[in-house]
Amino acid sequence: ETGVTQTPRHLVMGMTNKKSLKCEQHLGHNAMYWYKQSAKKPLELMFVYSLEERVENNSVPSRFSPECPNSSHLFLHLHTLQPEDSALYLCASSQEGSRSEQYFGPGTRLTVT
Amino acid sequence: AQKITQTQPGMFVQEKEAVTLDCTYDTSDPSYGLFWYKQPSSGEMIFLIYQGSYDQQNATEGRYSLNFQKARKSANLVISASQLGDSAMYFCAMRGINTGGFKTIFGAGTRLFVKA
Numbered sequence: 521e522t523g524v525t526q527t528p529r530h531l532v533m534g535m536t537n538k539k540s541l542k543c544e545q546h547l548g549h550n551a552m553y554w555y556k557q558s559a560k561k562p563l564e565l566m567f568v569y570s571l572e573e574r575v576e577n578n579s580v581p582s583r584f585s586p587e588c589p590n591s592s593h594l595f596l597h598l599h600t601l602q603p604e605d606s607a608l609y610l611c612a613s614s615q616e617g618s619r620s621e622q623y624f625g626p627g628t629r630l631t632v633t
Numbered sequence: 634a635q636k637i638t639q640t641q642p643g644m645f646v647q648e649k650e651a652v653t654l655d656c657t658y659d660t661s662d663p664s665y666g667l668f669w670y671k672q673p674s675s676g677e678m679i680f681l682i683y684q685g686s687y688d689q690q691n692a693t694e695g696r697y698s699l700n701f702q703k704a705r706k707s708a709n710l711v712i713s714a715s716q717l718g719d720s721a722m723y724f725c726a727m728r729g730i731n732t733g734g735f736k737t738i739f740g741a742g743t744r745l746f747v748k749a
Contacts, residue, residue: 562637562740562741616735619666621683622668624678626675
C-alpha cells in the first residue's frame with residue numbers, strides 16, 4: 521500500500537461504545553496528525569505527533585485518546601462520545617518543518633447515535 | 634494569532650476558463666508556508682501547491698498557480714483551463730515556523746463548481 525490509509529472508512533457507534541480509528545502511513549514521514557472535519561466548520565487540528573511524541577493537543581475532550589506506537593501508525597481511541605462528535609476524521613502525515621505539505625488519508629466518517 | 638480567510642463560500646466557472654480562489658492570511662511568524670488543498674466529494678484532501686514566505690517567485694504546478702502578494706497577505710489560487718474534475722472544495726492553509734512546523738491552520742474553504 522502507498523500513501524496514508526485509514527480504517528474503518530465508516531463507523532456508527534453508540535454513546536456508550538468504545539472504538540478505535542487506525543491510520544497508517546507508508547511515506548517515511550516523521551509527523552502524524554488527527555483532524556476533525558464537521559459540516560460548515562473549518563478543519564480542526566486535534567493532535568500532532570512528531571517522532572512518536574505528542575507535540576500538539578488542541579484542547580480536545582478526554583473522550584478522544586490518541587496513540588502513536590511508531591512513526592508509521594496512529595490511533596484515535598474513542599469512548600463515551602456525544603452526537604456532536606459525528607464528523608469526518610482525517611489523518612495526515614508530513615515531514616517536520618513549515619515547508620512540508622501534508623498527505624491525508626481518505627478519512628473515517630463517524631456517526632454517533 | 635494565525636488566521637486564514639476564504640471569503641468565497643462557492644464559485645462557479647465555465648469549463649476551460651480560468652478561475653481565482655481567494656485566500657488572505659494573518660500571522661506574526663517571520664517564516665511560514667502557504668498551501669492549497671483540494672477535497673473532492675470522496676473526502677480525501679489532496680495537496681495542490683506550496684508557497685514559502687521567502688520564495689521570490691510565485692509557485693506553479695501544472696494548471697495551478699499561486700498569486701502570492703506578501704504585503705497584502707494574500708495567496709490566491711489560480712486554476713487555468715478548468716475541467717469538470719476540478720469541481721471540489723478548496724482549502725487554503727498556513728503553517729508557521731514558530732509552531733515547530735506542525736500546526737497547520739486551514740480556511741473555511743471554497744466550493745468550486747465547474748459547468749460544462
